Amino acid sequence: xxxxSNIKPLMKKNDSKEDHALLKTDVLEDSKNIVxxxxxxxxxxxxxxxxxxxxxxxxxxxxxxxxxxxxTNLSVEPIKIISTxxxxxxxxxxxxxxxxxxxxxxxxxxxxSIPCPNGKPFKFVxxxxxxxxxxxxxxxxxx
Numbered sequence: 001x002x003x004x005s006n007i008k009p010l011m012k013k014n015d016s017k018e019d020h021a022l023l024k025t026d027v028l029e030d031s032k033n034i035v036x037x038x039x040x041x042x043x044x045x046x047x048x049x050x051x052x053x054x055x056x057x058x059x060x061x062x063x064x065x066x067x068x069x070x071x072t073n074l075s076v077e078p079i080k081i082i083s084t085x086x087x088x089x090x091x092x093x094x095x096x097x098x099x100x101x102x103x104x105x106x107x108x109x110x111x112x113s114i115p116c117p118n119g120k121p122f123k124f125v126x127x128x129x130x131x132x133x134x135x136x137x138x139x140x141x142x143x
Contacts, residue, residue, distance in 0.1 A: 052132035054079060058109065060124070060141050067114045067124055071105055071134075078104045080129040084114045086121035090137070096125055 054075040061068045067086065073079050085098035103112055114124055125135035 049127055049131060049133035052079070052128050052130075052134045055105075055126070055128075055134040057134060057136050057141065060136065062116065062120045065116050065119070067116050067121060068111060069114065069124065069126075070109060070111045072109050073105045073107050076107050078106050080104050081112070081126045082129045083127045084112070085125045085127075086114060086116055087123040087125075088116075088118050088121050090122050090139075096123065098125075098127070 054073060056072040056074060058070040058072055060070075081101055081103040083098045083100050084103075085096040087094055087096045099115075105112070112126075121138075123135060123137040125133055127133045
């Protein structure tokens with residue numbers, strides 16, 4: 001059956017590639033030098049790490065001087081946690097006490113425990129080997 005087709009060409013033969021929005025590559029070439037903002041080092045406060053977008057904090061519970069955290073790793077790749085830390089008050093002058101660790105959380109749901117020898121903490125943070133972190137406070141998740 002011959003007739004008019006509903007399929008139209010993206011561009012006419014006499015059009016230039018530079019004139020067509022789908023074929024323009026100059027914007028892509030410029031973006032090669034862009035640094036993702038969440039990965040930039042924060043010069044004004046090097047102790048603050050960007051948020052790890054692939055870690056979802058599901059639940060937190062405290063018992064027997066340990067904070068038990070259930071994470072979901074949204075990435076297909078495992079995420080390595082290099083340090084964990086807790087803070088016991090909401091006071092901004094108290095710093096988070098970090099301890100080095102070697103925990104790898106696979107894709108999906110995982111549970112880790114952070115020792116809390118001084119009692120129930122106000123805040124916890126985990127840091128990953130790719131320069132990001134995740135955490136929460138008692139205000140955000142009631143544990």
